[in-house]
């Protein structure tokens with residue numbers, strides 16, 4: 052229904068690179084339309100570049116899709132056309148959050164002595180107040196607090212600043228991990244947050260395109276594919292603009308690949324009997340939340356060991372990296388037998404009962420030599436651990452784990468803030 056003819060209303064805002072339109076039938080949403088214009092040095096240089104808007108829109112759409120699917124809260128709703136997308140209407144917080152992995156550019160000027168290429172671990176955070184007239188001055192956290200911004204009814208205090216700071220780090224790490232699959236180093240990135248006018252939540256807003264980051268293929272500055280190429284042009288010739296455009300196209304070709312899994316992986320849950328089905332369904336549900344396929348099978352290592360080993364061979368035989376989860380009550384022979392007969396990881400997740408649980412657990416913990424299975428009691432945690440193993444080679448799964456960690460942190464922060472407000 053969103054792509055059906057939009058009732059495009061009033062223009063709410065127009066900047067250097069895009070226009071924002073009201074959607075008459077959907078007051079909480081806006082249309083973000085990119086312009087075919089590239090700017091540098093605060094619009095001192097302005098050149099039209101045909102097709103730029105379309106490439107920028109594709110970059111933004113792919114990047115926001117990746118973040119959204121990972122579980123990061125963003126304003127992005129969906130693509131609308133070649134050059135426009137629909138987003139939640141936000142009141143923008145006038146701060147550019149900059150996150151750096153590698154020192155380069157303006158950081159070197161502001162921090163003389165630091166060599167280009169210095170690697171920040173942890174990531175270096177900076178913020179800049181969006182104020183064209185004063186060339187976007189760098190701000191401290193204290194300055195941001197002193198400004199006492201209030202947007203869409205939300206006062207920007209310590210909690211909100213911490214949430215934006217933490218979110219920026221998570222967003223950077225997710226994009227860094229995604230670009231690494233293309234042998235590309237995410238050097239630095241700048242983003243903006245807005246307050247969703249409907250939910251009063253802080254969300255990643257505006258856009259992320261190659262205007263927003265530096266990318267060095269194979270970590271090599273000389274092959275950079277970002278807007279810096281345009282800033283560095285000595286003379287704007289048609290040939291030079293073609294090169295800038297080719298670089299943008301290089302990014303837009305690859306940005307789509309960020310959404311594709313680079314490695315497969317799956318979880319196979321083996322249960323001793325269908326009486327453990329509810330426990331196994333919990334594992335499956337949690338696996339699915341990480342985008343991890345999960346297959347349930349019934350087999351008993353005590354009563355049908357030949358069948359257990361045959362099922363094992365089935366999943367070893369098709370080349371898909373597999374994590375086995377053994378769910379067996381009472382004596383867990385299943386996990387240890389699997390572990391002794393496969394090089395794939397095995398997680399014991401026994402459904403313990405109150406009566407004999409304390410004794411039964413030892414059948415999962417105390418193993419013959421040469422076995423390496425782990426034991427995790429909670430079905431959610433077993434799935435999470437399996438996702439962490441798959442996440443080592445599958446960035447989409449890793450990104451979901453990373454976003455989930457951020458969201459847990461934010462929920463705790465908000466719960467505490469609410470509690471403090473109530474007890475005043």
Ligand SMILES: Nc1ncnc2c1ncn2[C@@H]1O[C@H](COP(=O)(O)OP(=O)(O)OP(=O)(O)O)[C@@H](O)[C@H]1O
Nearest residue numbers: 064065066067068069071126138139140141143257
């Ligand atoms: N989801 C959104 N809801 C409301 N406004 C938005 C949204 N996304 C972006 N905007 C705003 O739209 C305006 C136009 O964007 P554009 O990037 O072209 O502006 P700009 O010239 O770069 O100025 P700025 O320095 O504010 O970014 C900006 O003020 C931006 O903050």
Ligand SMILES: *[C@@H]1O[C@H](CO)[C@@H](O)[C@H](O)[C@H]1NC(C)=O
Nearest residue numbers: 106107110261262299302303
């Ligand atoms: C990179 O950013 C530029 C400048 O905003 C944009 O025009 C271009 O479309 C982007 N390139 C890609 C591939 O998204």
Ligand SMILES: *[C@@H]1O[C@H](CO)[C@@H](O)[C@H](O)[C@H]1NC(C)=O
Nearest residue numbers: 105108109130131132133134
């Ligand atoms: C821009 O977004 C639209 C939204 O549907 C998308 O279909 C299109 O592919 C994007 N533009 C380009 C050049 O890919």
Ligand SMILES: *[C@@H]1O[C@H](CO)[C@@H](O)[C@H](O)[C@H]1NC(C)=O
Nearest residue numbers: 176177178191192212216217
């Ligand atoms: C972000 O958080 C880090 C870690 O708590 C802190 O050192 C840094 O000063 C913060 N950055 C900004 C710009 O607020």
Ligand SMILES: *[C@@H]1O[C@H](CO)[C@@H](O)[C@H](O)[C@H]1NC(C)=O
Nearest residue numbers: 231232233234235269305308
């Ligand atoms: C990345 O680099 C490795 C090693 O040089 C190479 O094998 C691989 O094909 C490259 N991947 C991409 C997507 O370019």
Ligand SMILES: [Mg+2]
Nearest residue numbers: 066067068257
């Ligand atoms: Mg802008």
